[in-house]
Amino acid sequence: QKEVEQDPGPLSVPEGAIVSLNCTYSNSAFQYFMWYRQYSRKGPELLMYTYSSGNKEDGRFTAQVDKSSKYISLFIRDSQPSDSATYLCAVASGTYKYIFGTGTRLKVLA
Amino acid sequence: NAGVTQTPKFRVLKTGQSMTLLCAQDMNHEYMYWYRQDPGMGLRLIHYSVGEGTTAKGEVPDGYNVSRLKKQNFLLGLESAAPSQTSVYFCASSYRGVGTEAFFGQGTRLTVV
Numbered sequence: 389q390k391e392v393e394q395d396p397g398p399l400s401v402p403e404g405a406i407v408s409l410n411c412t413y414s415n416s417a418f419q420y421f422m423w424y425r426q427y428s429r430k431g432p433e434l435l436m437y438t439y440s441s442g443n444k445e446d447g448r449f450t451a452q453v454d455k456s457s458k459y460i461s462l463f464i465r466d467s468q469p470s471d472s473a474t475y476l477c478a479v480a481s482g483t484y485k486y487i488f489g490t491g492t493r494l495k496v497l498a
Numbered sequence: 499n500a501g502v503t504q505t506p507k508f509r510v511l512k513t514g515q516s517m518t519l520l521c522a523q524d525m526n527h528e529y530m531y532w533y534r535q536d537p538g539m540g541l542r543l544i545h546y547s548v549g550e551g552t553t554a555k556g557e558v559p560d561g562y563n564v565s566r567l568k569k570q571n572f573l574l575g576l577e578s579a580a581p582s583q584t585s586v587y588f589c590a591s592s593y594r595g596v597g598t599e600a601f602f603g604q605g606t607r608l609t610v611v
Contacts, residue, residue: 394540410541420596422600430604431603432588432602433604434599456558470594476540480596481596483594484548484595486531486596486600488540490538490540491540
């Protein structure tokens with residue numbers, strides 16, 4: 389079993405839709421939860437960062453962590469064509485190791 | 499402020515050839531990482547460093563070596579390239595460990611024929 393599971397998509401939505409991206413993880417020891425956005429042929433860039441459970445909001449983006457279900461989500465409101473990218477979830481514990489999901493490809497249609 | 503810079507951006511190698519990928523960061527970060535990204539596999543950690551002069555193995559270290567002689571640079575070496583090492587390689591750095599943001603370079607696309 390992979391430590392982090394993520395649906396690879398692709399996910400296509402119309403402009404303005406609410407997008408829900410999800411990951412599940414297997415180890416309850418993970419404490420740090422992140423979402424990275426990766427545009428085609430570019431490096432990942434941090435979008436959202438959460439420590440422990442709860443919600444975090446930043447503009448049109450909301451990250452949720454449910455540690456009891458080992459489930460993390462990223463919601464994008466009023467999605468834009470510029471949001472078209474691959475979204476990677478990542479979890480971490482300890483001091484150095486980030487574990488990444490395989491990424492979900494999102495396409496927002498104008 | 500350049501952030502994390504990787505050199506080269508593209509490379510084609512023949513099986514058995516060697517090469518070195520260079521990663522440079524200008525953010526005074528302690529931690530540096532080398533990942534490879536393959537379709538359906540996500541980002542997998544090859545080697546990492548928690549400070550100048552230190553290196554450690556990650557998830558998929560076989561066939562690679564690294565050095566961190568200067569704090570700002572992290573080198574990834576392939577001694578004898580194999581087709582299985584065809585991948586996109588990303589370098590990342592962070593101020594400390596996982597409690598701080600990891601910044602990624604733009605990637606190096608390596609093809610081994």
